[in-house]
Amino acid sequence: MVESKILRDKNIVIGVTGGIACYKVLDLIKELRKLRANVYVILTKNALNLIDKNEFENVSGNKVQIELFDPDLNYKDYIKKNKPIKHISLADIADLFLICPATANIIGKIANGIADDLLSTSVMATNAPVLICPAMNVKMWKNSILQENVDKLRRLRYGFIDPEYGILACGYKGIGRLANLDRIVERIKTTIERRSDLKGKKILVTAGATSEEIDPVRIITNKSSGKMGVYIAEDAFLRGADVTLIRGINSIEPNYHFKDIKVHSVKDLFNTIKNNIKDKDVMIHAAAVSDFTINNKSKNKIKSNENLHLELTPTTKIFENIKKIRKNILLIGFKAEYNVGKKVLVDRAYDLLKSANANIVVANDVGKKDVGFNTETNEVYIIDKNKKVKHLKLADKRIIGNKILDNI
Numbered sequence: 001m002v003e004s005k006i007l008r009d010k011n012i013v014i015g016v017t018g019g020i021a022c023y024k025v026l027d028l029i030k031e032l033r034k035l036r037a038n039v040y041v042i043l044t045k046n047a048l049n050l051i052d053k054n055e056f057e058n059v060s061g062n063k064v065q066i067e068l069f070d071p072d073l074n075y076k077d078y079i080k081k082n083k084p085i086k087h088i089s090l091a092d093i094a095d096l097f098l099i100c101p102a103t104a105n106i107i108g109k110i111a112n113g114i115a116d117d118l119l120s121t122s123v124m125a126t127n128a129p130v131l132i133c134p135a136m137n138v139k140m141w142k143n144s145i146l147q148e149n150v151d152k153l154r155r156l157r158y159g160f161i162d163p164e165y166g167i168l169a170c171g172y173k174g175i176g177r178l179a180n181l182d183r184i185v186e187r188i189k190t191t192i193e194r195r196s197d198l199k200g201k202k203i204l205v206t207a208g209a210t211s212e213e214i215d216p217v218r219i220i221t222n223k224s225s226g227k228m229g230v231y232i233a234e235d236a237f238l239r240g241a242d243v244t245l246i247r248g249i250n251s252i253e254p255n256y257h258f259k260d261i262k263v264h265s266v267k268d269l270f271n272t273i274k275n276n277i278k279d280k281d282v283m284i285h286a287a288a289v290s291d292f293t294i295n296n297k298s299k300n301k302i303k304s305n306e307n308l309h310l311e312l313t314p315t316t317k318i319f320e321n322i323k324k325i326r327k328n329i330l331l332i333g334f335k336a337e338y339n340v341g342k343k344v345l346v347d348r349a350y351d352l353l354k355s356a357n358a359n360i361v362v363a364n365d366v367g368k369k370d371v372g373f374n375t376e377t378n379e380v381y382i383i384d385k386n387k388k389v390k391h392l393k394l395a396d397k398r399i400i401g402n403k404i405l406d407n408i
Contacts, residue, residue, distance in 0.1 A: 006189045008036040010095040013128075015119040016056070018046025019101035020169040021135040021178040028100065028181050029059045032188070040090060041065070042119045044106070065090065068118040091125035096192055099123070101135035101178050104146050110158070111149035129191050129238070131159040133184060138174030154396075156255055157234065161187050198408065199240030204280045205233040206273070206287035208251025210266050214310065215298040222288050223373040226251025228334075229286030232401040233258070236284075239405065244280070246272050248287065266290050266315040273318065274325060282330045282408055285319050288373075320356045330408060331358040339367035342381070349383045360384050360407055370394060382407065 012032055016022050029039050039060040043053055053064040091097075099106060099119070106119065110132075115121040123130060132153065140146060141163060154160060161184055166177040207229020211221040226247050233245040234256050243258040246269060254260055261276070263269045266289055277283065292312035302308060319333045333356060335349040349363035364380045366372030371379050371394065379394040382404065392400055 006035070006193050007032065009038065010192055011038045011040065011093045012188065013040045013042065013090050013094040013097050013122065013126075015042045015044070015097070015099040015102075015106070015123065016047045016051075017044045017099065017101060017103045017106045017119070018050060019103050019135045019178075020050065021101040022047050022051050024178055024181065025100055026055055026059050028184060029056070031181065031185050033059070033061070035185075035189075038062070040093070042090065042122060044117060044119055046103075046105075065118055068121060091122045091128075094126050094128040095195070096188060097123060097126050097128045097130045098133065098184075098188065099130070100133040100184065102132045103134075104136055104140050104143070107132065107134065107146065107149050107153070111152045129157075129159060129195060131161060131184075131187060131191060133161045133179055134163050134176075135178035136163070136176050137168060137170050138172050138176040141174075141176045154398075157238065157398075159187070159191060194239050194402070196240040198236055198405065201236075201241045201282060201408065202244075202280045203233075203236050203241045203282040203284065203408075204244045204246070204273070204277055205229055205236065205284045206246045206269065207233065208248030209288045210248050210263065210269055210290045211250070212265055212290050212293045212315075213297050214294055214308075215300065215302045217301045220292070220294070220310075221248075221250070221290065224248070224251070224288030225374045226287075227374075227376070228378060228397050228401065229284070230254050231398050232284055232286060232404060235398065235402050236405055241282075244276050246276065246287070266293060266318065270316055270318050270321075273322070277322070277326050277329070280326065280329060283322060283326075283332070284404070285322070285331070285333045288336070289318055290315055319352070319358070323357045331356065332360045332362065332404065332407070333358050335361050335363040336366050336372060337363070338365065340365060346381055346383060346387075346389055349381065350387050353383060353385065360404075362404060380404075 016025050032039050040062050041056045041060050041064045043064055043066050056064045109120045115124045161179045163175055164177045164179055165175050167173050168176050208226025209222045209224040211219040213219055230252050233243050234254055237243045237256050237258050246261045249262045261272055263272050293315050295311040295313045322331055335352050337345050345363050349361040353361040361383050362380050364371055370377045377394055378397050378400045380392050382390040
């Protein structure tokens, strides 16, 4: 009964494309209806070659939509009367948009902004989370163009429920079979549950590298791309939070519209934090802050044929000062080390937590392969005030970011 409440009265729009697995969607709809979800189906014309629309209408209880333009309607009169156009209305009512099965064709369309039928147009117009369930021949799934499209959509926050290994309809054996229906249902529930779990929370996130000027042309900085912090900000936004992102000027750009402030130096970052933290419930400090600033910064460009001696001065420890500014904020920070063992990494992260009176510190060893700066993956340890340690194995930074947000 508890589980059924997650989907009760939620509107799920399912786009069914011309994959041989389309018949499995009938059972999926039955399961969603048992969980009290409202299900609306869009069929592509190719899907109609494999299955009858009446079967979907019978199990969903709603009329199946196929055409972008209904041949029986006078659209000039329709528009004059301000009646809703189908693709806009379906896009607007959706709490979640599911494409199942998803062919290489529909994935390519979405990835490249092609909206030439009801399904692709509706996906383009929705603000709901979109889950894509690929099902196709193993060689098509492994095709480099298809994988580039999948990677692009993952970066844009389209969710994928990856295909499974097995014997395929074409006779091949490999990855390409539609994901198990239980997996799909669980992912739908998790996505809808997470969509608004941070609603009402005001979250400040810092990301990327600060930079300190040597002269008007040169700087000292670090290797941070800002991916971890920006991904956390994006996912907090998607989960309903009121997000403010403060990031280094060279960090990656966010894909969503929320308050986004660029900064240069540690001083800029700290001043911007102080100007934006007063009403915040949570701060996630993922910025890679410069440890030193230049004491003898030159006002003019330094000649390149001269020896250069820099006098470095330690910068303000921003993280350790946050609770002095806003006492009751939930404070999460990051601790990066290089080629150290787990015990040293955890101990140093815990020392940072205590010195800042933080709630959580997320620690990673950037000396490991595929961990840390300029990668799409990360492996972290989450340490709390009781020194309870949770290990998150190597995974996409978006997955890691969402698991960090689960602690709020």
